[in-house]
Amino acid sequence: MTMLKILGRKTSSNVQKVLWCCSELDIPFEREDVGGPFGKNNTPEYLARNPNGLVPTIDDDGFILWESNAIVRYLCAKHGAGKLWQSDLARRADADRWMDWQQTTLAPPMGVLFRGLLRQPPEVIDAEQMNGAMQKATAAMRILDAQLALHSFVAGDTLTMADIALGNAAHRWFSLPRERPELPNVAKWYARLNDRPAYRQHIATV
Ligand SMILES: N[C@@H](CCC(=O)N[C@@H](CS)C(=O)NCC(=O)O)C(=O)O
Numbered sequence: 001m002t003m004l005k006i007l008g009r010k011t012s013s014n015v016q017k018v019l020w021c022c023s024e025l026d027i028p029f030e031r032e033d034v035g036g037p038f039g040k041n042n043t044p045e046y047l048a049r050n051p052n053g054l055v056p057t058i059d060d061d062g063f064i065l066w067e068s069n070a071i072v073r074y075l076c077a078k079h080g081a082g083k084l085w086q087s088d089l090a091r092r093a094d095a096d097r098w099m100d101w102q103q104t105t106l107a108p109p110m111g112v113l114f115r116g117l118l119r120q121p122p123e124v125i126d127a128e129q130m131n132g133a134m135q136k137a138t139a140a141m142r143i144l145d146a147q148l149a150l151h152s153f154v155a156g157d158t159l160t161m162a163d164i165a166l167g168n169a170a171h172r173w174f175s176l177p178r179e180r181p182e183l184p185n186v187a188k189w190y191a192r193l194n195d196r197p198a199y200r201q202h203i204a205t206v
Contacts, residue, residue, distance in 0.1 A: 001061055008031070008055030019202040021080075025083070106137070112133035113178075152192060153192070171203050
């Protein structure tokens, strides 16, 4: 049995999900810097493992998997039964649904805002594109705020895989250099996540 290997730079939100998940579940891992300034994600060797040329990819004793939320589900099913991976099917489907929602609804506008406002020089900012993304991200974050009015965490009163998929968005939302509506439940959840050493280590302080 070889140790779980995570390929991906630690500044990537999608890699951070996997790192945070491993730390919450005490899964030992080794990580190799791939992507961003490190490159290596478009080499034939990497593309043979992940044809998208994106990070993260994991190698679990020869089993190769990509798509961050699929990786989180796999690791939670394998190591987090009854914890991040709820045993009740309906509760688990609820968490699963929020993970899909993160990828399909929240991530696209948040990605535009993060890259546009925090990673690009100000002179190339496309104001119209940013306003459109801000409207969409705000609408999605209001939905999350309403959900978090019901429970302490996204899919119940304990941390689940849904929080792992969505937690980075809270950190990025509060880092955006834009005026934002008050989202009191998201703010309380973000404070709760910050109480967790693994979240601080892999997300809030990176
Ligand atoms: N849906 C994919 C998206 C992966 C993705 O877009 N990864 C970005 C980083 S967050 C990436 O690889 N960008 C190119 C790079 O880092 O060089 C997932 O969730 O794993």
